[in-house]
Amino acid sequence: MTLGGNGQGTVVKLTKRDFVSDQEVRWCPGCGDYAILAQMQKVLPELGIPREKFVFVSGIGCSSRFPYYMNTYGFHGIHGRAPAIATGIKVCNPDLSVWVVTGDGDGLSIGGNHLLHAMRRNVDIKIVLFNNRIYGLTKGQYSPTSEFGKKTKSSPMGTVEMPVNPICLALAAEATFVARSVDRHTDHLAYVLERAARHKGVAFVEVFQNCNIFNDGAFEPFADRSVKDDRMVVLEHGKPLIFGKNRDKGIRLNGTTLEVVTLGDGITESDLLVHDEKRPDPAIAFLLARMDYPEYPVPVGVFRAVEKPTYDELVNAQIEAAIAERGQGDLEKLLRSGDIWVIE
Amino acid sequence: MGEKTSAFTTVGPEVRHQIVELETVTVRFAGDSGDGIQLTGTLFTNTTALVGNDLGTFPDYPAEIRAPAGTLPGVSAYQICFSSQDVRTPGDQPDVLVAFNPAALKVHLPDLPEGGMILVNVDAFTEYNLKKAGYTSNPLEDGSLAKYRVYKIPMTTATLSALRQIDLPSKDKERCKNFWALGLVYWLFDRPLEPTLRWIEQRFRKNPTIAQANATALRAGYAYGDAAEIFTVHYRVRRAQIAPGVYRKITGNEALALGLITASQLAGRPLFYASYPITPASDILHELALHKNFGVRTFQAEDEIAAMCAAIGAAFAGYLGATGTSGPGMCLKSEAINLAVMVELPVVICDIQRAGPSTGMPTKTEQGDLLQALFGRNSESPVAVVAPATPADCFSMAIEAFRIATKYMTPVILLSDGYLANGAEPWRLPSVEELPKIELRFRTDPNDFYPYLRDPETLARPWAIPGTPGLEHRIGGLEKQHITGNVSYDPQNHELMVKLRAEKIARIAEDIPLLDVFGEPEGKVLVVGWGSTYGAITSAVEHWQKKGASVSSIHLRYLNPFPRNLGEILHRFEKILVPELNLGQLALLLRGRYLVDAIPFSKVQGRPFKISEIIDRIGELL
Ligand code: SF4
Numbered sequence: 001m002t003l004g005g006n007g008q009g010t011v012v013k014l015t016k017r018d019f020v021s022d023q024e025v026r027w028c029p030g031c032g033d034y035a036i037l038a039q040m041q042k043v044l045p046e047l048g049i050p051r052e053k054f055v056f057v058s059g060i061g062c063s064s065r066f067p068y069y070m071n072t073y074g075f076h077g078i079h080g081r082a083p084a085i086a087t088g089i090k091v092c093n094p095d096l097s098v099w100v101v102t103g104d105g106d107g108l109s110i111g112g113n114h115l116l117h118a119m120r121r122n123v124d125i126k127i128v129l130f131n132n133r134i135y136g137l138t139k140g141q142y143s144p145t146s147e148f149g150k151k152t153k154s155s156p157m158g159t160v161e162m163p164v165n166p167i168c169l170a171l172a173a174e175a176t177f178v179a180r181s182v183d184r185h186t187d188h189l190a191y192v193l194e195r196a197a198r199h200k201g202v203a204f205v206e207v208f209q210n211c212n213i214f215n216d217g218a219f220e221p222f223a224d225r226s227v228k229d230d231r232m233v234v235l236e237h238g239k240p241l242i243f244g245k246n247r248d249k250g251i252r253l254n255g256t257t258l259e260v261v262t263l264g265d266g267i268t269e270s271d272l273l274v275h276d277e278k279r280p281d282p283a284i285a286f287l288l289a290r291m292d293y294p295e296y297p298v299p300v301g302v303f304r305a306v307e308k309p310t311y312d313e314l315v316n317a318q319i320e321a322a323i324a325e326r327g328q329g330d331l332e333k334l335l336r337s338g339d340i341w342v343i344e
Numbered sequence: 345m346g347e348k349t350s351a352f353t354t355v356g357p358e359v360r361h362q363i364v365e366l367e368t369v370t371v372r373f374a375g376d377s378g379d380g381i382q383l384t385g386t387l388f389t390n391t392t393a394l395v396g397n398d399l400g401t402f403p404d405y406p407a408e409i410r411a412p413a414g415t416l417p418g419v420s421a422y423q424i425c426f427s428s429q430d431v432r433t434p435g436d437q438p439d440v441l442v443a444f445n446p447a448a449l450k451v452h453l454p455d456l457p458e459g460g461m462i463l464v465n466v467d468a469f470t471e472y473n474l475k476k477a478g479y480t481s482n483p484l485e486d487g488s489l490a491k492y493r494v495y496k497i498p499m500t501t502a503t504l505s506a507l508r509q510i511d512l513p514s515k516d517k518e519r520c521k522n523f524w525a526l527g528l529v530y531w532l533f534d535r536p537l538e539p540t541l542r543w544i545e546q547r548f549r550k551n552p553t554i555a556q557a558n559a560t561a562l563r564a565g566y567a568y569g570d571a572a573e574i575f576t577v578h579y580r581v582r583r584a585q586i587a588p589g590v591y592r593k594i595t596g597n598e599a600l601a602l603g604l605i606t607a608s609q610l611a612g613r614p615l616f617y618a619s620y621p622i623t624p625a626s627d628i629l630h631e632l633a634l635h636k637n638f639g640v641r642t643f644q645a646e647d648e649i650a651a652m653c654a655a656i657g658a659a660f661a662g663y664l665g666a667t668g669t670s671g672p673g674m675c676l677k678s679e680a681i682n683l684a685v686m687v688e689l690p691v692v693i694c695d696i697q698r699a700g701p702s703t704g705m706p707t708k709t710e711q712g713d714l715l716q717a718l719f720g721r722n723s724e725s726p727v728a729v730v731a732p733a734t735p736a737d738c739f740s741m742a743i744e745a746f747r748i749a750t751k752y753m754t755p756v757i758l759l760s761d762g763y764l765a766n767g768a769e770p771w772r773l774p775s776v777e778e779l780p781k782i783e784l785r786f787r788t789d790p791n792d793f794y795p796y797l798r799d800p801e802t803l804a805r806p807w808a809i810p811g812t813p814g815l816e817h818r819i820g821g822l823e824k825q826h827i828t829g830n831v832s833y834d835p836q837n838h839e840l841m842v843k844l845r846a847e848k849i850a851r852i853a854e855d856i857p858l859l860d861v862f863g864e865p866e867g868k869v870l871v872v873g874w875g876s877t878y879g880a881i882t883s884a885v886e887h888w889q890k891k892g893a894s895v896s897s898i899h900l901r902y903l904n905p906f907p908r909n910l911g912e913i914l915h916r917f918e919k920i921l922v923p924e925l926n927l928g929q930l931a932l933l934l935r936g937r938y939l940v941d942a943i944p945f946s947k948v949q950g951r952p953f954k955i956s957e958i959i960d961r962i963g964e965l966l
Contacts, residue, residue, distance in 0.1 A: 071816055076818065076821060322636035335776070
């Protein structure tokens with residue numbers, strides 16, 4: 001337990017250190033979670049929000065230990081339910097910056113329902129889903145994002161399940177902010193987290209996170225520094241989709257299909273798809289989200305960032321409207337509503 | 345009350361429309377679920393309340409929204425007992441059965457005592473409808489109803505003829521027949537039409553033709569009673585001698601909703617009510633959603649689990665968090681209730697019990713969730729449990745639940761049931777000024793703040809809400825270290841925390857009222873009840889007391905912890921009878937806690953106890 005802050009609520013310039021709790025971090029050495037924690041602690045002081053206004057809510061799993069390491073308010077909940085707890089917190093105190101930290105098992109398996117509904121409601125909470133495509137805390141069973149055929153402790157002959165794509169799911173729920181980054185791409189991760197933090201409405205961020213114990217190197221084939229330029233594409237608003245070490249490849253929209261093209265030979269930048277994160281309908285974002293290695297470069301960045309009224313805002317607006325219309329509730333009157341009679 | 349039937353069946357001298365005074369009457373309306381039975385019953389109840397009778401009601405309807413018309417499963421009923429004396433139940437047996445069709449007659453005839461009055465809509469007794477109800481011959485003609493006083497009334501044709509001048513399709517006109525019948529019953533019991541006319545005018549403000557049709561039908565039914573030569577008498581039930589005050593009619597669910605709002609007003613913090621629609625709890629959500637100008641936030645969650653979790657989130661944020669459900673929803677909520685136990689946040693969980701297990705019989709009542717409320721979670725998971733005794737008591741116990749929850753920082757389960765939820769009674773309005781405030785203590789001082797440093801008296805941990813500078817801390821479902829609240833796997837610490845959580849709940853016993861014994865403080869038979877059985881038990885015990893038998897009763901509104909004097913009272917009686925709408929759950933607890941030979945008296949038929957059933961069972965012990 002840390003007795004932090006100046007106790008006065010005045011905004012002092014916070015630093016990364018202000019967000020480090022006194023709890024010993026218990027992830028396996030080398031786990032991708034460390035990098036995400038570090039970037040979060042780096043980004044939060046930049047937001048100009050007093051520390052006591054942050055709340056981190058989590059479920060169960062390796063990622064869900066996150067709140068213990070943040071010197072903010074924190075709630076380590078139960079498996080999969082963090083979005084529901086966070087919704088309660090945010091609706092009651094819209095002033096808070098409420099974060100949900102979840103994993104592929106927590107968020108997409110046991111908690112899939114809550115994730116879906118928090119996103120479609122556009123509750124102004126920030127959801128960071130650490131996707132390591134495995135169950136870590138329970139020691140190595142396949143997860144809803146494990147690739148088809150993956151051999152794990154619970155699938156010795158390989159899984160016979162199709163994985164879910166978290167970005168596609170978020171887009172289908174019409175989350176107003178949808179992004180992806182990679183644990184080790186620290187600058188990009190910091191950028192995405194900050195964008196999420198500043199978004200008004202639900203923000204869903206998938207982070208490819210390496211579990212070096214049970215699924216080491218899951219993202220290496222495309223995310224490793226040596227190959228990522230050729231095998232990943234960074235989405236940037238208003239810019240054509242170009243990738244490759246030599247910036248010579250791009251993504252073109254052909255009918256309803258995306259295709260990888262090489263610049264030159266009559267193909268120029270103007271033929272490429274220009275990324276529009278503000279596009280109201282999520283159809284193109286969905287096409288992008290479906291791009292996967294090796295057929296396509298794996299996209300990272302902000303898929304979608306649109307503005308819509310938030311759930312918490314609308315709920316509280318109704319309260320104000322009701323008070324404006326009917327006046328502050330009068331209990332005596334309420335109890336006497338309907339037909340009453342008097343016994344002398 | 346057992347004697348009232350004979351009084352009622354005495355037909356007065358053959359003077360036209362003589363008024364016969366009665367003390368207590370029970371009327372049951374029964375018809376197709378599409379006939380507007382619940383509405384008819386409710387309007388009759390409203391008027392009866394306004395004329396000053398004491399009353400109790402029992403709506404009994406099918407789970408299907410529209411079961412096939414004319415069939416036995418499609419029958420919906422509404423019973424009301426009203427009296428110039430104290431009423432504690434909706435009555436054991438109807439004196440008057442208003443049957444809108446053959447199916448309704450068939451389903452409800454077995455409950456009618458000999459000599460009972462039947463008003464049937466003779467127009468509905470067609471060959472087709474008789475067949476649907478499974479009659480091989482017409483009971484109105486084959487003499488099978490000879491034991492009853494049957495009035496064959498052409499409700500449909502009379503309604504249509506009354507509405508001749510009104511420009512509506514005859515299908516719509518026909519639908520006014522419940523108002524026509526209501527008018528007739530008003531005449532029969534000498535009740536005014538005005539409250540219902542007012543209601544019609546308001547309800548159909550936007551559709552004056554329908555309003556006119558219903559009002560005309562109502563008046564025509566009344567006039568029919570007066571003019572037709574079939575009734576020789578009608579009846580009057582005088583005002584009840586009840587305590588002076590301002591009254592309204594209230595159902596358990598309405599009272600519960602108002603209680604939650606009142607708790608929030610008394611505490612000065614807004615209410616956050618999260619719920620997933622479920623019978624018979626949904627009305628609470630509907631009612632609360634109407635009162636946003638009291639700052640009430642309602643959240644229709646994606647499921648039961650989310651509702652509980654969101655309520656916990658609200659409590660963490662410093663609101664009065666509550667959720668409401670029924671048995672199947674309780675199953676889903678248990679994990680999150682346990683989280684609330686671990687993080688020690690105040691949440692009120694309203695379980696409007698219904699017949700189970702599983703989906704069971706959604707619209708039928710039961711008290712089967714007592715043990716679930718106490719023990720239905722993994723490991724040692726103490727929560728406070730309260731249970732209102734009457735519909736109006738739901739108001740008081742909702743406030744009480746929040747008082748306990750916030751003072752002791754604990755989830756509190758409130759056990760209502762379908763019978764209380766939908767049953768109505770007159771409610772003497774409390775004076776808001778006299779209701780005690782609920783004192784909330786939010787921690788603000790960062791000095792020596794520890795999330796699990798307990799109040800030495802209540803053992804409550806501090807309520808430190810996000811947004812408070814200097815109190816940043818983490819809570820969660822993992823075991824906590826005493827005082828610091830850090831995660832701890834220390835064996836001694838775990839045992840200490842398990843005991844502290846138990847002790848905290850146990851100490852609530854110091855803070856709740858002692859039990860009052862109804863009757864002599866010691867003697868032969870003690871009847872012990874809890875929750876909605878209060879009315880039937882009390883009336884049955886009173887019956888024996890009037891006969892001079894040594895029978896007393898106590899009624900538990902606090903199930904965990906029990907009131908401090910419970911054990912002592914139990915030991916002062918030779919025999920202990922525990923009537924419950926389950927297979928003996930309270931009896932099991934009493935046996936376990938107090939080593940007494942509590943005799944269970946079970947009923948699990950989806951229906952409340954009749955007074956006579958308890959009278960008979962007590963009789964066997966005397
Ligand atoms: S098991 Fe995997 S995800 Fe969990 S802490 Fe270890 S490395 Fe990280």
